Amino acid sequence: MLSKNRIKYINSLKVKKYRQLHQAFIIEGAKSVLELLESDFEIEFVLATEEFLQKYSTILTRHSVAAETATAAELESVGSFQTNDSCLAVARTKQNEFLSLQESEYVLVLDDIRDPGNFGTIIRVADWYGIRKIICSSDTTDFYNPKVIAASKGSFTRTQVFYTDLADYLANHAENRNVIGAFLGGTSIYDFPFSPKGGLIVMGNESNGIGQEVASFVTDRITIPRFGEAESLNVGIATAVMLDNLRRQLS
Amino acid sequence: MLSKNRIKYINSLKVKKYRQLHQAFIIEGAKSVLELLESDFEIEFVLATEEFLQKYSTILTRHSVAAETATAAELESVGSFQTNDSCLAVARTKQNEFLSLQESEYVLVLDDIRDPGNFGTIIRVADWYGIRKIICSSDTTDFYNPKVIAASKGSFTRTQVFYTDLADYLANHAENRNVIGAFLGGTSIYDFPFSPKGGLIVMGNESNGIGQEVASFVTDRITIPRFGEAESLNVGIATAVMLDNLRRQLS
Structure with missing residues (x-):
């Protein structure tokens, strides 16, 4: 007992x-x-x-x-x-260790993702598409929340996470790197040429998208084209579609 | 009160x-x-x-x-x-009315989707990608379940649904149409040429995939390529990636 x-x-x-x-x-x-x-x-x-x-x-x-x-x-x-x-x-739990970007590597950057289910889904999707590092804003939900762990379906074991001040991280550790952000009204992901040099893919908050301060570091604004009338896509879905287009282009 | x-x-x-x-x-x-x-x-x-x-x-x-x-x-x-x-x-609620396929139209076919959240997400994703008709197996969760309606984020208002015996439907109403099914080990969606003639896209149950009887009507087995180690993708995510590839090719 x-x-x-x-x-x-x-x-x-x-x-x-x-x-x-x-x-x-x-x-x-x-x-x-x-x-x-x-x-x-x-x-x-x-x-x-x-x-x-x-x-x-x-x-x-x-x-x-x-x-x-x-x-x-x-x-x-x-x-x-x-x-x-x-x-x-x-x-x-693991220490919150700094994650650097390797040459030609793509990493995911999460700006204030709040829903544990969404975060877990993003971890699973990133793992499917071979993304191992996720840089999170300090206000992104806790990686070790049981709902995040459950929704990641085991992918949490293969993912490195670093919580930090994103503006500070992007200012100091993303120089000369592509910082690609999902926005409404950006370049279509079908036309955007993902660089083989790698970069950072920024996904924003469920309601408010990417915050203004973080947005100022974005070098490329891209959009998932819409063919019907739904107002938006869930952030986990959007992450999957972004990464699918990235890998398809570079594979 | x-x-x-x-x-x-x-x-x-x-x-x-x-x-x-x-x-x-x-x-x-x-x-x-x-x-x-x-x-x-x-x-x-x-x-x-x-x-x-x-x-x-x-x-x-x-x-x-x-x-x-x-x-x-x-x-x-x-x-x-x-x-x-x-x-x-x-x-x-609306009557369960028969849905026919128009020339060059793509429709979604759901074989035993059980989770209301997944079904709602699929409705929202289909709406984003301009798919208006969903043919559901009789054991697919009820469209009018409050959790389905909530997860669809309003897209239920633009979606037509028909519950039926899928084998019967595919046998009698999908002749000479492409019946595309998501399977492990099929043709990569990056290489699969979606036909401008339209067709049916079949998504299977969360645990068991597409059932054997329905699978026998599938003319094209396709797969979302994996670049990392996650075992699978959630069915809502997989639907989005399929439809994104379809629309990108045909747009």
């Missing part, structure tokens, strides 16, 4: 303040936990049903993971979601 | 059985209600805050809409979502 302290600890990690205090976060669900095991994250412990622990005992042993049995009901009660899943893990 | 009967009626419409019985559905939020007012849906009534009713009195009068004042708290208590919004409407 789960101890009260453990339940209390796990519950505390649903709150950003406590994730920062304990430098730890929750990973829920079999797929995410299995990807976590293959990653370089340091795992504190895995809680899982008897069945899960038996099925994956070889992997768990190979990674010397502290594993504890919990019933499906216990997992459901401590988890963030009301889906009955077979496991949950707690791992150490 | 809202009458108990009205509260009961609105709450009943959150359930498919009662939507079918009453042939009515709920539309929540200012943006969706305003788009509803401009559509050909028959509106039973609008419930809104004093402020909303004053702000949009001209539009409401022009459309001869029965409007009733409700407090923000009342709206929140009857709405599906815990966001305090300023209005809610109830409108008549």
Whole structure:
């Protein structure tokens, strides 16, 4: 049976303040936990049903993971979601380390993305299109939020994130680089020639788009052409379409 | 103050059985209600805050809409979502009418899409890319589910939907048409030549993809190329990338 302290600890990690205090976060669900095991994250412990622990005992042993049995009901009660899943893990968060841009590399820049589901989707999409680095404004939602982790479907294990003041970052570390921003009324992405030299792709807030200060660093304003009447596209969708056009052109 | 009967009626419409019985559905939020007012849906009534009713009195009068004042708290208590919004409407559902394919037209075919959020996103994306008709398998989630309507962000007003047995539909009404299906391991969408003659684009279930019976009618298997390591893309994202490639090629 789960101890009260453990339940209390796990519950505390649903709150950003406590994730920062304990430098730890929750990973829920079999797929995410299995990807976590293959990653370089340091795992504190895995809680899982008897069945899960038996099925994956070889992997768990190979990674010397502290594993504890919990019933499906216990997992459901401590988890963030009301889906009955077979496991949950707690791992150490990583330091907020500076990310530099390599020659010919494309990175994603997020200006104040607020919705955890959107952020998780963006991480998954970036991973599909081979983008490994995401530079986030300080007010972008927390990468370690359980909803972000869940929506990323395991892709959080392959993504490096750096939270910073974007204007400062762009002013000091993006000189001579293409800074491509998604705006209404920009050049069509079908006509825009993505450079093989790489660059930064900036996606803005769900309601307000890219902020004025960040926008001043954008060198290329591009737009996804619209053929019907929807007013806008969700930011996760827009990111996917941008990256698809980028990779198609450069592949 | 809202009458108990009205509260009961609105709450009943959150359930498919009662939507079918009453042939009515709920539309929540200012943006969706305003788009509803401009559509050909028959509106039973609008419930809104004093402020909303004053702000949009001209539009409401022009459309001869029965409007009733409700407090923000009342709206929140009857709405599906815990966001305090300023209005809610109830409108008549449309008959499930057969949709035929016009020459050079592209339509979307959904095989067992289960998640209301995904379905709503697909409707919004289709609207962005100028696709007006969606043919749904009978087990695809209900178009009039409040979560579908909300996620479509008003695009439900511009979309025609027909629920049917897909195998039967494809066998009898898609002869000599391209039936393009999203599969793993198909032709890259970057190389696939979308025909100006139009066709059907089939998207499959979130977990299982396109079912075997429907798959047998697919004439072209196409794939979104992957450049990184994410295992899959969400079906809403995949639909957007497919339609973006289609429109780019044919524009």
